[in-house]
Amino acid sequence: MTTQLAGYVLRAARWPASGWAACLLVALFPAAAYAEVSLRDDRGATLVLAAPPQRIVSLLPSLTESVCALGACARLVGTDRFSNWPASVLALPKLGGLDDAQIERIVALKPDVVLVSASARVTDRLEALGLKVLVLESRDHADVKRTLALLAQMLGTPAQAERVAAAIERDTHAAVARVPAGLHGKRVYFEVDATPFAAGPGSFIGETLTRLGVANAVPVELGPFPKLNPEYVVRLQPDIVMANDRNLADMTKRPGWAALRALRGGQSCGFTSERYELLIRPGPRMGEAAGVLADCLMAIAAEPPIARPPAAKLPVERARRHE
Numbered sequence: 001m002t003t004q005l006a007g008y009v010l011r012a013a014r015w016p017a018s019g020w021a022a023c024l025l026v027a028l029f030p031a032a033a034y035a036e037v038s039l040r041d042d043r044g045a046t047l048v049l050a051a052p053p054q055r056i057v058s059l060l061p062s063l064t065e066s067v068c069a070l071g072a073c074a075r076l077v078g079t080d081r082f083s084n085w086p087a088s089v090l091a092l093p094k095l096g097g098l099d100d101a102q103i104e105r106i107v108a109l110k111p112d113v114v115l116v117s118a119s120a121r122v123t124d125r126l127e128a129l130g131l132k133v134l135v136l137e138s139r140d141h142a143d144v145k146r147t148l149a150l151l152a153q154m155l156g157t158p159a160q161a162e163r164v165a166a167a168i169e170r171d172t173h174a175a176v177a178r179v180p181a182g183l184h185g186k187r188v189y190f191e192v193d194a195t196p197f198a199a200g201p202g203s204f205i206g207e208t209l210t211r212l213g214v215a216n217a218v219p220v221e222l223g224p225f226p227k228l229n230p231e232y233v234v235r236l237q238p239d240i241v242m243a244n245d246r247n248l249a250d251m252t253k254r255p256g257w258a259a260l261r262a263l264r265g266g267q268s269c270g271f272t273s274e275r276y277e278l279l280i281r282p283g284p285r286m287g288e289a290a291g292v293l294a295d296c297l298m299a300i301a302a303e304p305p306i307a308r309p310p311a312a313k314l315p316v317e318r319a320r321r322h323e
Helices: 003-012 015-030 061-069 087-091 105-109 123-128 143-154 160-180 204-211 232-236 245-253 273-279 286-302 314-321
Strands: 037-040 046-049 056-058 075-078 113-116 133-135 185-193 239-243 268-271
Touching: 037 143, 056 061, 061 075, 061 087, 061 113, 061 160, 105 123, 113 123, 123 133, 123 185, 143 160, 143 204, 160 204, 160 286, 185 204, 185 232, 185 245, 204 286, 239 245, 239 286, 245 268, 268 273, 268 286, 273 286
Parallel strands: 056 075, 056 113, 113 133, 185 239, 239 268
Antiparallel strands: 037 046
């Protein structure tokens, strides 16, 4: 008899016979303790699982992080190539991405469920091969909390979602308290990539910026993650620019962008790859991301704008020192 089973038996000895029998059944056959799981995903499809999944493949970093934050990292058997947090997932098989998932390897892992986003191109093929697929899409804070709740329901640990959501709120509130009042209302351009795509007010990034007290330079009617004409960004003349550090370093080389006062005056932040990944993933670390954005704003407030010629590199270098 294992130590765990012995503990069940000792506790059950104080119970009526029916209670003892139920306890022994759970100890010997854990799956029997779980009811069928029925979930409605973000495409409107209903996913039915006989029990909470024990073998999970995640093809999106934010979903990988969410599973781990909910205490189920050990159930992951494979992830996409970009999942890198927590560090333990680096040892898992890497199965491509949403556009080029390695179907045969995924099937060989025999997952109980595969987690993907709505933009995944492999959903139909995976389902045609008999795999269970859960499609989740998080664009704002409410979506993230709903996704966490849905995953926790799937995992059989609903209370964990409340814990993670509370931590996000606690860390975000702490970040809000650190933002200097002098920056409230400043218009921020947050670049998602150099195309350029930006984070609009309706995105989870934009919502965090709003909660921090700054405004978004991108109009809400353009959507959560609009692709912008580069000339349009110049016309926006944002007060603050935020981007991946490599993209920020090249911005003044883009036609017309040297005229952006935020770049010329050092009112910008360039984030390292590690911090940038944290900022663009809608998941359990959003509270930490709010703290990174608050750090950026505090650094900008600490030094007054400086007048530099368009080609100056000092603003980028200073932004890097503050990361």
